[in-house]
Amino acid sequence: xxxxKQIKSWVIDLVKELYQHELVDQDITVKQTPKNFVGQYTIVxxxxxxxxxxxxxxxxxxxxxxLKLDNxxxxxxxxxxxxxxxxxxDAFWIAQLQAFxxxxxxxxxxxxxxxxxxxxSSPNTNKPLHLxxxxxxxxxxxxxxxxxxxxxxxxxxxxxxxxxxxxxxSMLAWNQFADGKTPESEGIKSDHFVxxxxxxxxxxxxxxxxxxQNSNEGEEAFEEHGKDQSKDAFFKSYSNKYFNIHSAIxxxxxxxxxxxxxxxPEIKALWEKMNNWVYxxxxxxxxxxxxxxxxxxxxxxxxxxxxxxxxxxxxxDTFYKEADGSIWVNLEDVGLDKKIVLRSDGTSVYITxxxxxxxxxxxxxxxxxxxxxxxxxxxxxxxxxxxxxKKLDEPYVDGMYHLSYGMVDLPTGKMKSREGTVVDADVxxxxxxxxxxKAAEENxxxxxxxxxxxxxxxxxxxxxxxxxxxxKINPKKRMVFDPKQSVDxxxxxxxxxxxxxxxxxxxxxxxxxxEQAPFDTHVPTDxxxxxxxxxxxxxxxxxxxxxxxxxxxxxxxxYQLAKNFHRFYHEHRILNADTEAAISFRLELSxxxxxxxxxxxxxxxIEMPERM
RNA sequence: GGUCCCUUAGCUCAACUGGAUAGAGCAGCUGCCUUCUAAGCAGCAGGUUUCAGGUUCGAGUCCUGAAGGGAUCACCA
Numbered sequence: 001x002x003x004x005k006q007i008k009s010w011v012i013d014l015v016k017e018l019y020q021h022e023l024v025d026q027d028i029t030v031k032q033t034p035k036n037f038v039g040q041y042t043i044v045x046x047x048x049x050x051x052x053x054x055x056x057x058x059x060x061x062x063x064x065x066x067l068k069l070d071n072x073x074x075x076x077x078x079x080x081x082x083x084x085x086x087x088x089x090d091a092f093w094i095a096q097l098q099a100f101x102x103x104x105x106x107x108x109x110x111x112x113x114x115x116x117x118x119x120x121s122s123p124n125t126n127k128p129l130h131l132x133x134x135x136x137x138x139x140x141x142x143x144x145x146x147x148x149x150x151x152x153x154x155x156x157x158x159x160x161x162x163x164x165x166x167x168x169x170s171m172l173a174w175n176q177f178a179d180g181k182t183p184e185s186e187g188i189k190s191d192h193f194v195x196x197x198x199x200x201x202x203x204x205x206x207x208x209x210x211x212x213q214n215s216n217e218g219e220e221a222f223e224e225h226g227k228d229q230s231k232d233a234f235f236k237s238y239s240n241k242y243f244n245i246h247s248a249i250x251x252x253x254x255x256x257x258x259x260x261x262x263x264x265p266e267i268k269a270l271w272e273k274m275n276n277w278v279y280x281x282x283x284x285x286x287x288x289x290x291x292x293x294x295x296x297x298x299x300x301x302x303x304x305x306x307x308x309x310x311x312x313x314x315x316x317d318t319f320y321k322e323a324d325g326s327i328w329v330n331l332e333d334v335g336l337d338k339k340i341v342l343r344s345d346g347t348s349v350y351i352t353x354x355x356x357x358x359x360x361x362x363x364x365x366x367x368x369x370x371x372x373x374x375x376x377x378x379x380x381x382x383x384x385x386x387x388x389x390k391k392l393d394e395p396y397v398d399g400m401y402h403l404s405y406g407m408v409d410l411p412t413g414k415m416k417s418r419e420g421t422v423v424d425a426d427v428x429x430x431x432x433x434x435x436x437x438k439a440a441e442e443n444x445x446x447x448x449x450x451x452x453x454x455x456x457x458x459x460x461x462x463x464x465x466x467x468x469x470x471x472k473i474n475p476k477k478r479m480v481f482d483p484k485q486s487v488d489x490x491x492x493x494x495x496x497x498x499x500x501x502x503x504x505x506x507x508x509x510x511x512x513x514x515e516q517a518p519f520d521t522h523v524p525t526d527x528x529x530x531x532x533x534x535x536x537x538x539x540x541x542x543x544x545x546x547x548x549x550x551x552x553x554x555x556x557x558x559y560q561l562a563k564n565f566h567r568f569y570h571e572h573r574i575l576n577a578d579t580e581a582a583i584s585f586r587l588e589l590s591x592x593x594x595x596x597x598x599x600x601x602x603x604x605x606i607e608m609p610e611r612m
Numbered sequence: 613g614g615u616c617c618c619u620u621a622g623c624u625c626a627a628c629u630g631g632a633u634a635g636a637g638c639a640g641c642u643g644c645c646u647u648c649u650a651a652g653c654a655g656c657a658g659g660u661u662u663c664a665g666g667u668u669c670g671a672g673u674c675c676u677g678a679a680g681g682g683a684u685c686a687c688c689a
């Protein structure tokens with residue numbers, strides 16, 4: 001199962017013997033041979049010509065001869081330009097398949113005893129989770145699973161932004177307009193309930209603003225600051241200032257915030273009540289998404305952590321004080337800007353809190369590595385954060401990584417809450433399961449299941465479609481989310497992969513795997529060899545996904561494997577193959593394929609149904 | 613304007629980190645269900661990898677420049 005590694009070690013020995021040159025694994029490229037050539041593994045020999053002092057084909061020929069002679073597992077070889085294609089003996093493939101039974105989780109790496117923190121999701125508490133969060137959560141979750149396989153002790157955490165002006169807006173609107181209504185009384189999911197009051201606030205603000213625009217004060221502001229802009233453009237750009245300077249309702253919201261910071265009991269109680277509604281709602285959404293966390297940091301508890309940071313920075317002369325009392329760090333020597341870390345009024349800014357949180361986490365966990373799953377619009381922020389930590393000589397800084405992912409767009413453009421084009425996570429999940437139900441009704445394969453079993457299967461299929469659709473795309477790419485495509489169940493989709501698994505389970509139910517004859521006399525077909533070789537490359541794929549922080553590699557692997565299996569299923573009989581050995585071999589091959597498919601999907605947070 | 617990211621088939625994406633003739637799916641067209649689940653398989657068609665140079669045995673991948681799109685450059689979070 002470590003075939004490629006084994007071939008590399010052969011090559012290393014051979015090159016040493018023939019050309020007296022020391023190679024390491026990384027110098028050698030071994031890959032699966034493309035379809036239109038004979039053989040299963042290909043060695044790229046171009047790089048060896050430097051010290052073989054022969055043409056690429058000659059070098060390949062020479063290596064091939066010797067490999068074949070020395071290794072009984074190499075049946076034959078062929079040379080095409082600088083590529084050496086190896087055709088392996090049947091015994092080699094039999095041994096590959098047998099090896100799975102000895103090491104059923106061969107892709108799992110030994111424990112490293114190192115803590116790896118993965119921070120993801122990071123919602124605000126003033127509105128429900130949306131499509132963008134789903135991408136974030138899927139990435140974070142799946143990186144966690146992958147790193148766990150790589151041998152880390154993974155600690156999954158989220159930062160909840162539970163304080164600030166946003167939640168105060170919801171609180172204010174609820175206080176003024178809700179008349180004591182609750183999520184229970186209205187029958188609304190509780191995070192949506194709180195979000196609705198946030199929307200209500202913004203509506204009130206918009207009304208107020210519109211009236212003000214036509215008032216004398218509004219006219220004056222336009223005269224004074226509008227310059228050569230159109231009225232519309234000016235008022236659009238002025239809205240923040242309006243909120244902070246003129247708005248009555250805005251003033252009230254800020255008073256809420258001030259009272260909160262001063263520990264006003266009434267406001268604190270309201271704040272707690274509304275946040276608890278939100279948490280209850282998030283809990284449901286997380287559960288439906290199939291994710292959980294090992295810890296949660298609330299900003300209300302971490303936003304003061306900045307103080308110790310500032311002290312440390314001033315002591316180390318990393319930070320300096322301006323005349324007005326604000327504290328800064330100068331990062332111009334590493335090509336960045338100056339950055340404030342403490343306001344003149346002594347309050348901390350966002351980055352200060354991040355530094356504090358990192359230090360706190362290190363104190364608690366002694367983590368070796370940490371990933372922040374955060375959108376790419378914050379790339380600069382994290383560059384600055386890491387540089388500051390470096391200047392502060394924090395020991396863990398080299399293990400920190402910002403897993404930056406592109407925004408999720410709709411076919412109609414950006415998601416904008418003001419324009420009501422935000423795709424809500426809960427609504428989306430419902431839709432996608434509903435779509436699975438329609439598809440299942442059409443083909444009727446699960447009619448005989450009871451209601452619970454059926455809804456379980458439909459949930460797995462619908463969520464599988466949605467999750468796969470999002471996770472198969474390279475994280476750093478901005479993606480277009482087409483709702484129609486996200487519910488597709490055919491082609492390069494989650495259900496396509498689930499279907500391969502279900503087909504295998506259906507076969508395995510008809511027989512007893514443990515009672516099969518030995519398969520060592522079976523002569524494997526080209527396709528069987530191809531699948532076996534591909535199964536073996538699962539470890540490599542996981543490692544690469546871990547190294548590049550890219551779960552989409554696993555998604556593509558799973559798709560490719562499922563595709564190979566579907567083809568195999570059509571081209572070969574399994575249960576009624578010609579010989580006992582063939583039946584046994586194919587059953588075991590199918591069994592291992594199913595196990596690896598399920599594992600690959602598990603790493604992506606996708607469950608397999610047994611029927612569909 | 614500075615910095616960073618993206619650009620591959622009509623659309624959505626791959627390409628094992630520099631390897632062979634750039635692959636899938638969707639959409640379109642053709643076949644295949646009395647044989648292990650047709651959410652499947654096989655086939656047709658679709659490409660100057662945005663453009664111009666460079667590096668080398670070899671470039672979608674690396675370098676330089678250009679064009680188009682995006683992000684960021686707050687005493688916001």
